[in-house]
Amino acid sequence: QSVLTQPPSASGTPGQRVTISCSGSSSNIGSNTVNWYQQLPGTAPKLLIYTNNQRPSGVPDRFSGSKSGTSASLAISGLQSEDEADYYCAAWDDSLNGYVFGTGTKVTVL
């Protein structure tokens, strides 16, 4: 039972910009940093964004993250076919004393 809420799906045509939201509360996103993960079918999640807006080495700059209050967003600009995957947000929750994940968003490239 995920604590962070994401839209179940998002889509766009190649080259478009897609944005995914992640809604939380004061005990998680409101007071801690947010990370984003990309999961391709049959594989483990891959870290895409950490500390709200930082990209690990090797992640294209088409991916960007932001945070405001108790919500965060992941933007994919210049959408490509290989971006078709599931995306999850995550943060530490001070009330639960544990890490919590988002419900996940499936991105489809039309």
Place this chain on the structure above:
Amino acid sequence: QVQLQQSGPGLVKPSQTLSLTCAISGDSVSSNIAGWNWIRQSPSRGLEWLGRTYYRSKWYSDYAVSVKSRISINPDTSRNQFSLQLNSVTPDDTAVYYCANIYPFDIWGQGTMVTVSS
């Protein structure tokens, strides 16, 4: 480069104990700046953090509230690995189990599909 290799059975009977191991290469389970986590994923629960162990002059373990009464995560310094034990499993514990390194979890194991069924 840190790599995590999981091992353990894919089928566990209800009420029994689920046991998985995560072998670490490229880092030390006893590192004072590392941390080692277990995460699972199922259609009903999504991604769920289960717990972690880490060494900061002594060993610590933290567990998710949802499994706190049934879980144990332990380091094995002689084999440079860490393990997950989940007791009294039910079909609701059926999931893909992953080990991962310290938050923000930039290194993951390959995943182990564990089915709880008689």
